[in-house]
Amino acid sequence: MESFYLTKLAAVKPTFIPPTCFFTLIPPPLRFAASSALAFRVYSASAGGIIVASPTLDLPSVTVDPKDFGTGGGRARARGGKKLLRDELRENWLDALSCPFPHGKPSIDWVIGVDPDVSGALAILKPDHSPQVFDSPHLKVTVGKGVRRRLDARSIVHLLQSFEVPIGTTAYIEQSTPFPQDGKQGWWGGGFGYGLWIGILVALGFSVVPVPSALWKRTFKLAGGDTTKDDSRDMASRLFPCMSSQLKRKKDHGRAEALLIAAYGKGLKISNIQSVTENFIS
Known part of the structure; x- marks a missing residue:
């Protein structure tokens, strides 16, 4: 061993x-x-x-x-x-939505307001002229077995080009916010319209500023569950009396909101309704 x-x-x-x-x-x-x-x-x-x-x-x-x-x-x-x-991200977002073309200092006298829904409208405030408002161009398309309205991109481009707005003009657009009661089609339609308007505006040389609905509505005391679309029409008629004839119908709430969004962008408030009226009438 x-x-x-x-x-x-x-x-x-x-x-x-x-x-x-x-x-x-x-x-x-x-x-x-x-x-x-x-x-x-x-x-x-x-x-x-x-x-x-x-x-x-x-x-x-x-x-x-x-x-x-x-x-x-x-x-x-x-x-x-x-x-x-948050502030940095917001600044980056606004920078991405600014006019992509070389331009001088934009005129603050020109302001565009947009309610991006298919039933919305576009309003324009320009110096020495009465305000103008236009229903959003749209057309009917087939979706599945049904027919729905969609924004007409080409007609929107032609409409904006007809204004001859100075390059770099600021366009204020209501920020799309989906609500549970809107359903899938409502969410899709709201996002589609919001994105389409932003893309067209930036491509044509506008600087776009998204505005949450609660923000501009608070300015005109329209926020809260007890307010209606009729209140928006009434406020727009008070702010722009010369436009009251175009805000009579219930379905004209899109026009009213586009005017109020433009007014918010221009810095108008309820307290100076009288001066605003005089400026646009004179």
Whole structure:
């Protein structure tokens, strides 16, 4: 029988590896670019004394109030960061909807207002002229086994071109918001009209500003569940008396809302109804 002998091994001494060896195995740090910012690098020290650099981050500079470090300071900073992000995203969105062609300073005397629904309208306010409003051009198309109305893109282009509006003019459009009671077809139709109007307006040289319905309606005290489409027609008739003959029917609410959206864009308010009336009558 073979005999087994155990031999005591000598203690192995740890071998020091120069830090540069580790860096040859570590991929180069990633760099994340940002539009504005304060770049800084975070370092962490390991137990072996090797310092490893994390990816360089370019973050927007933020002014921090020392009071934020008190009770609830972390939550306050988080809210501030979210607001900065929301503001930046909104600015990027508006920049994407601005006039894509070279132009001078746009005239603030020209304003377009758009209710983008298929039953909506387009209103135009221009200097030294009475306001104008036009029903949105549309046509009938087959959808499945039924027939529905859809916006007529070519006719919208021809209508806008007929105004000879200065390039870079701002067009205010009601921001499409789907409601549960509208159903799938309502959601699709609302999104289709909203996107179609934006695409045409930007392509023709307008700068587009989406406006939530609640925002412009609050300006004219039309927000809330107790208001109706008739209230919009009444308010538009008060603001633009010369247009009252075109706002008599219930189905003229689209015209009224387009006029009010344009009025909101021009900065008109209920408090200066009299001055607005005089400007357009004289």
